[in-house]
Amino acid sequence: MNLSPLECRVLGCLLEKQLSTPDVYPLSMNTLLNACNQSSNRDPVLSVTEPEVQDAVDSLIEKGLAEHWPGRVLKIAHTAKPTWNLSVQEAALLAELLLRGPQTPGELRTNTRRMYAFPDLAEVEGCLAVLMEAEPPLVIRLPRAPGAREARVAHLLSGPVEAGGSVSLAPEAPARTGRSEQLEAELSSLREELAELRKEFEAFKAQF
Numbered sequence: 626m627n628l629s630p631l632e633c634r635v636l637g638c639l640l641e642k643q644l645s646t647p648d649v650y651p652l653s654m655n656t657l658l659n660a661c662n663q664s665s666n667r668d669p670v671l672s673v674t675e676p677e678v679q680d681a682v683d684s685l686i687e688k689g690l691a692e693h694w695p696g697r698v699l700k701i702a703h704t705a706k707p708t709w710n711l712s713v714q715e716a717a718l719l720a721e722l723l724l725r726g727p728q729t730p731g732e733l734r735t736n737t738r739r740m741y742a743f744p745d746l747a748e749v750e751g752c753l754a755v756l757m758e759a760e761p762p763l764v765i766r767l768p769r770a771p772g773a774r775e776a777r778v779a780h781l782l783s784g785p786v787e788a789g790g791s792v793s794l795a796p797e798a799p800a801r802t803g804r805s806e807q808l809e810a811e812l813s814s815l816r817e818e819l820a821e822l823r824k825e826f827e828a829f830k831a832q833f
Contacts, residue, residue, distance in 0.1 A: 626783075627783060631678070631680075634671060635678060636703055636782070638660035639657070639691065639703035640703055641660070641720040641721075644740035644741060645740050650702070651702035654675060654679065654701065658674075658678050666724060666739075685703075690708060712752070713741055714752045715755060717741040718749070721733055723780055726779070727779040729773075729777050730750055730753065761781070763780060763781055763782065765779055
């Protein structure tokens with residue numbers, strides 16, 4: 626599997642929205658476009674056009690990772706969960722890695738909360754192990770970057786990942802108290818969820 630950056634964004638959005646906003650899934654092209662260009666929960670933030678997203682959707686369909694749902698409005702769904710036999714937890718982790726790039730298990734636990742609330746890091750690590758041991762592997766643990774407290778995990782859907790290659794492994798900030806760091810992460814996550822819900826509501830209204 627060697628997906629382009631936009632194909633990764635589209636697939637990540639489809640996985641994310643199925644778990645976080647199931648009432649509007651599968652996604653219309655307009656909703657998918659807004660999800661791809663969303664400013665929250667995305668790294669990097671993109672500004673892509675509908676034809677570009679359509680090309681990415683067509684490519685994912687050719688690769689067996691997406692499909693069209695006919696109806697009054699043509700909608701798009703992913704087929705990654707049956708293709709790779711993903712659990713809800715594994716789908717949430719893969720979506721997050723597709724949408725934001727390499728992250729530590731702790732960051733993944735915080736950032737997947739809108740899709741699945743992991744009770745502890747042990748479950749995160751267990752699900753990551755399943756994704757790493759898949760045939761072929763879907764994620765990889767990267768070497769720990771200088772100054773970082775933890776190693777990060779990256780997806781392998783765009784081909785092999787090298788620590789010194791295209792993946793940015795920026796050193797993490799100096800350690801703070803665990804409680805303070807947790808509260809800050811939770812506050813940031815809530816702000817992002819609120820911004821995302823507002824955008825999705827506006828996109829939903831625009832369909833009528």
